[in-house]
Amino acid sequence: MTTAKKLVVKNIGLILSGRIEQPILDGDCLVALDGKITAVGYEKDLDTGNPDTLIDAKGTALSPGLIDSHVHPVIGDYTPRQQQLNWIDSCLHGGVTTMISAGEVHMPGRPRDIVGLKAMAIASQRWYQNFRPSGVKVFAGAPVIEEGMQEQDFKDLADAGVTLLGEVGLGSVKAGETAKQMVAWARKYGIQSTIHTGGPSIPGSGLIDKDVVLEADADIIGHINGGHTALPDDQIVCLCESCKRGIEIVHNGNERAGILAMRTAFEIGEPGRVILGTDSPAGSGVQPLGILRMIAMLSSMGSVAAETVFCFATGNTARMRALDCGTIEAGRAADLLFIDRAQHAPGKDMLASIQQGNLPGVGMTVIDGIVRSQRSRNTPPAEKVPELLKAPAAGAAGGH
Numbered sequence: 001m002t003t004a005k006k007l008v009v010k011n012i013g014l015i016l017s018g019r020i021e022q023p024i025l026d027g028d029c030l031v032a033l034d035g036k037i038t039a040v041g042y043e044k045d046l047d048t049g050n051p052d053t054l055i056d057a058k059g060t061a062l063s064p065g066l067i068d069s070h071v072h073p074v075i076g077d078y079t080p081r082q083q084q085l086n087w088i089d090s091c092l093h094g095g096v097t098t099m100i101s102a103g104e105v106h107m108p109g110r111p112r113d114i115v116g117l118k119a120m121a122i123a124s125q126r127w128y129q130n131f132r133p134s135g136v137k138v139f140a141g142a143p144v145i146e147e148g149m150q151e152q153d154f155k156d157l158a159d160a161g162v163t164l165l166g167e168v169g170l171g172s173v174k175a176g177e178t179a180k181q182m183v184a185w186a187r188k189y190g191i192q193s194t195i196h197t198g199g200p201s202i203p204g205s206g207l208i209d210k211d212v213v214l215e216a217d218a219d220i221i222g223h224i225n226g227g228h229t230a231l232p233d234d235q236i237v238c239l240c241e242s243c244k245r246g247i248e249i250v251h252n253g254n255e256r257a258g259i260l261a262m263r264t265a266f267e268i269g270e271p272g273r274v275i276l277g278t279d280s281p282a283g284s285g286v287q288p289l290g291i292l293r294m295i296a297m298l299s300s301m302g303s304v305a306a307e308t309v310f311c312f313a314t315g316n317t318a319r320m321r322a323l324d325c326g327t328i329e330a331g332r333a334a335d336l337l338f339i340d341r342a343q344h345a346p347g348k349d350m351l352a353s354i355q356q357g358n359l360p361g362v363g364m365t366v367i368d369g370i371v372r373s374q375r376s377r378n379t380p381p382a383e384k385v386p387e388l389l390k391a392p393a394a395g396a397a398g399g400h
């Protein structure tokens, strides 16, 4: 059964747009149809009649759902890296509604021969397309490129639906010249690329320095603050200044280097390139609140307005990754996050409390116009939480 499903959100206290050009929007109401935002503004001006789902935001803040630009999923909601179940559901409770794979590198027995790595990438793309853990959108099927791949291999991958490369440098391709050729082949067929930046992450991966990153010219400078070992400061600054690619800062990296990269982006007038990831699951673990922790860390220690840092984890990532979510505007996916100041947090309001280094509390998440979680089991409790006044009958939500 498919009918137009209407979502109405009323009494929003603050709208974070996700757009770095204008991080805060006027309004108190949002309407979505069939999982897409159709209108944002004041309730008195919008058509709010006959909703299938009605949310009273109770004065909480509305943000686009957070995007984790750098995850290493394997299969379903299980990671063998730290033997954890339901880690993606835990991240949903940390406000993450979309994840982008930087390679399914933790698969035990991961194939490194070319036909095997292609087969696994195609299968991974399919199993996350077909199964969204707790509703979270996981873009996966990101092959780790190996020596010997030819142009035809990239065409085959693209023809089969693969849209991402795993981190360049995690496989046998570590030289700039070979990486450059393969990244160019990938780009020719519409496949986005990310390069590992910095020292080896775990035994088996290697050093990728600024010269290799610049020569390879991947779309995203993956974990510019190291994953975990960062490049020297002068190389990080040089990477920000020398190309126009995405500046990805991750939780499982060097925090000081992350602040340096962010400040450099502001200094050169290009904060729109800054995007955030956790780089988890990894040796450093899995961080359900990792993106919120990055927002609080960069805002407080880097002295940037919290509403601007939210854009790094939403609209910036959507633009650099060509996603249809990440901003609160008509036509975008209704992937929403309701947050409020954590109970007993200092600061005159939620944004001030984040700028002092505190996490907000998550009160609800929505993906494609469907409520996926209510008061977070993982964040500090929010002062105010939204109330779900009306919801479609169980089973009518469709699938996930």
Ligand SMILES: [Zn+2]
Pocket: 167, 196, 197, 201, 222, 223, 227
């Ligand atoms: Zn890496």
